[in-house]
Amino acid sequence: MFTDKLREGSTGPVAKFLFIIIMVSFAIAGVGTYLAPKIDLNPAKVNGRSISSGELEQQFRLEKNRLERQLGNSFREQARDPAFNAALRKQTLERMITDQVVSDHIYNSGVVVSDDLVKTKIREMPEFQVNGKFSDAQFKKVLSLAGYPSPLFFSEALKGDIAKEIYLKTAFDSGFALPDDVAVIARIQTQERTFRKIDMALDSYKKNQTASDAEIKAYYEAHSKDFLLPEKVKVSYIYITSGDFVKDVKYTDEDLKKFFNLHAELYTIPEKRTVSHILITGEDAEEKIAAVAEELKNGASFEELARKYSEDPVSKDKGGRLPAFAQGVMDSSFEKAAFALENKGDVSEPVNTQFGWHLIRLDGIEPGHGAEFEQVRNDVIEQYTKVQSRELYMDKKQIIADTSFENPDSLDAAMLAANAAREEGGEMSKSVQIKTSDFVSSGDRDAVFPLNQPEVQRVMFQNEIRDGSVNSDVVELGDNAMVVLHVEGYKEPVPKPLNDVMNEVRDAVIAAKAEEASGSTLKAVTESLAKSESVEKFVRDGLIVLSEPVTISRIKAGDVNSEVVRNLFAMPVPEKGNVTYKSFTGAAGSYILVLTDVVNPVLPEDSARDSFLNNQIYNFRYGEDNQIVIDSSRAESDIEYNQNREFLKSQEDLNNG
Missing domain, CATH: 3.10.50.40 (Chitinase A; domain 3)
Structure with missing residues (x-):
């Protein structure tokens, strides 16, 4: 090192020469250029306060965890794309900026949320309750699964949400709707529409289709990503339970008698x-x-x-x-x-x-009477070792969590630290061991426990754990078990051999041909409707299925597909004596809706209905008010984006940078 060289030559002419060079450099550039380079790597500033890169990464990771829980494998597939990750990180930064400007706006308006109110809200949240009562263990478990680094982190986020709610309720008059507003919504909700649905009889089309070997091969080559083997990881991991440390519990008769006296109620003969x-x-x-x-x-x-x-x-x-x-x-x-x-x-x-x-x-x-120590000695030993092994487990869990984070390249340091003797000169434990798995597929429920557990697999396949080759956070499996992982190998999803998926590909080719044929029929049926011609000939030929007339409203749609309901009520009202029709292709397949009649029923007075609709209008306006606060808060705030270590004044600058 440079300082070592200085010490080595501190008594010779070299030292004097180096000293002169350093002094000249300090005089020209200033001491600060050596001790504190002016490099700001934080991604943004809001009203003069920085959003740190660490905060952004934490929120980015939380967002990825949330999306992964919701979308599963489909999200992991997207998350392999660097462009997708860049867009998600940018979106996360924008949300953090919005939260900060709104928080500043609300704080400046005088709204303050006490810690006691936040604690009360947390205790009332059903997701943190067990049998109707708040459970601290459940609270920590839910936060851990959601990816929150600490209860304080969650509490601060909740405090911001409560402040926003209080502000909106006091700043905007959104608590009620006018009677005319409610009446209009009631008429819209209860309007009745009668229609017939025309479906393409895809099974009939499939019966007439074949797939040659050449077509199967061509389809497979064009859609090989649809026939992938699942991605796999090979991991080393530390899995411990409180029961693993029973053999590590040491005790004397004095320890047992002290425990017996402290817990006499456990040994009373009833x-x-x-x-x-x-x-x-x-x-x-x-x-x-x-x-x-x-x-x-x-x-x-x-x-x-x-x-x-x-x-x-x-x-x-x-x-x-x-x-x-x-x-x-x-x-x-x-x-x-x-x-x-x-x-x-x-x-x-x-x-x-x-x-x-x-x-x-x-x-x-x-x-009933109290037992003598010797009568229940074996029970005392069992209870004492159970309590002590639980304490040992908690100690080891914390040691593993801290050491695996500080030494992310492998689990070796965590194992050694957890097995270290508790007292100087004591014997090392062997209770904490590193295990190595075979390659495990995403979603494999036959893998060895605990690698087959959903919460563990979510961590195993996280991109940052896999690609960064770093230790995972501790994953708690109930109150008495935990696992921490390190990915040792990764196999990307690869197409299955054609011979293994021949039947699936053949079915896909036939389905594609049937879709194309049904599309032609869809066009022909639409043309017949345009000419006011009957479509019965298509029914007779088995090309379409024509439903009987069905009458529904928005709030009483029965078992009609929600997509169909949405499309039906978006169609224009037909003129008297005519029909309105339109073709659709979506999750419900390809179909045509023929709207034959629209009726607006006379509505009797209904206080329950009007109260429900008033709440709907309130919620809608609350959302609008929320957007107004966001827009005005951003407009009045000073937001700067850091691009290439130079702060820019707008997201447009960042996009164009």
Whole structure:
């Protein structure tokens, strides 16, 4: 290094010569050019404050995680394209700029959101609740799956959303709609349209089509990307559970006794009761048990009545006597009645359970009491090691997370750090090990656990993990298991051999020919409708399927395809005595809609309907108001884009840079 050379020659003539050169350079250029080069790599500034490249990368990664969860393999295919990633990063930057200018605008308007309000909102969000109550573990799990780096990061984002909502509600009068507005929307929603749908009978077209070997080969070569083998990765990974560290837990008798004393409630022997019972089943069981109870009151022996009437084959011959039991063992109704009896010999009223009707007699009570340490020693060892192994797991998880991040090139350092002795001179553990997989396909549910889990596969196939050859973040699998991965090899999707997909390609060729033939029919049918000619000849030839007339409204469309509904209500109203028709090709296939009638029904008063429509109008206007705030906030803000380390004043400059 240059400084080492200075030290080596600090006493000779070389040192003096170098010293003169450095002093002259400082005098000409200034010390700052050596110590603090003026290079700003942040992508943008908003009102004088920088959006850092680190913040952009974090948001970019969050956005990619979100899209990957929504779109799966189709997104991963797009994300291989550098141009797509560049566009997505630019879009993410624009969203961050918009969030910042809106946040500044709202803050300057005096809207402040307290931390307590944010905490309350978080606790009320159903996605963070388990059995109707907020769960911190669920909160952290959901944030981790969503890609948020920390709860604080999410809380700050939520605070901005709450502030925007408060601002819009106070700044704009969007809380209600005028009666005329509601009436217009109601008429639009309830308008009834009668139509017939003409479908191309594709199966009929397919029957008349063939595919030659040459056509199959040509189609395969032109559409090979439609017949790909899935992409594959080979990974090294560390997978641990809390159970892996049971063997690492060391203890003495003193440790166990201390744990026993701290958790005495775990080792209390509960109260037990011994009872006898008489069981009667069947439709008339209630009447029969009442008769048995009457005999008992008249002095009959409980044991003799049990032997005579009880239908419990286990206790009948024992006079109805059952083994002693504690609470939480028997049917809840039976148990409640048994533990309500106070004195030996007391008999319950008839009790109904899922097994039938009972009379229950209390024969004895074994009081609950605390156990001696030696009585439950094995249980104490089991509980102690379980608690300690859980603590060890949490420690190891944090060590692995930190070390794998700091040493991203492999998992070796993370394994060594996690296995290091906890005390100086102690023995290293071998509980944390690196495993290596075979190549695993995207979506392969037969892969070895945990590599077959969806949340793990999402990470395995992330471009930045694969292409950057860096360790993944820790993926938590419940409260007691985690995995961290490093991609060791990658196989791109490649076309399957033609022989393996011959039938699929043949079907695709035939389907393409059928589509082309049906397109000709579609044109011919449209021409016939234009001439007001009947289309029955096409029906007879099996070329089209003509539906019966169907009447629907926007809000009562039955099982009609949503795309068809949308297209139908976009068509112009036909003149009286005529029809309107139009052909469509979309997700619902190729079809023609023939609109024959439009009726605007007289609407009765309906407060529930009007309230619903008022909310719809409010939500629409809320969206419009939100856009107004965005546009005005951007217009009044100073936004600068960093291109080639030089800040530019507009996105247009950036696009043209």
